[in-house]
Amino acid sequence: MKILIRFSILAAVFITALAYEAEAQVDATVTAEVTDFNFATVIKINDVDFGQIATSSSPVIDPADPSASTDVLLGSIIVGEFRVEQGTETDLIVNYSTTALEGPGTDIIYTPHLVGNVADNQGSSTTLNDGTSITTDPDGFYYLWLGGDLGTIPPAQDTGHYDAIFTLSITFAN
Secondary structure: OOOEEEEEOOEOOOOEOEOOOOEOOEEEEEEOOEOOOOOOEEEEEEOOEOOEOOOOOOOEEOOOOHHHOEOOOHHHOEOEEEEEEOOOOOEEEEEEOOEEEEOOOOOEEEEEEEEEEOOOOHHHOEEOOOOEEEEOOOOOEEEEEEEEEOOOOOOOOOOEEEEEEOEEEEEEOO
């Protein structure tokens, strides 16, 4: 029997794009809902924040090693962080997909980079592709960190607010 645990991550993604002649400001929010099915709980600890980025750049937040992120100001980024709380050593499957941040200009494609670990240790986490199986620890926990890739921001990206809904689904493996 599969029970769907579906939540979207309130990953406020804030982008400030700097144009060549004038300062342009772009911000983007990935809106979320958390739905609890059959005692499963996902707790959001941090939102994702890309901080200030420049047009014609290709911003990437590496959730396993934020210092390896590119085209972002390292002091201004925040990696999304979540904790799954389920039964002891429960087998689960993680599903998610790419989404588009929509706003006044060209959509900005957000490709999530998700990593996880049974220990609360971001540095030793492993990549979780869509469809990856995970198992909670003996206390029923599994930790997730979310970064991502915004592709190349066009030089003439329109200023304004861009947002999207990113959905992460966690189902029981059996």
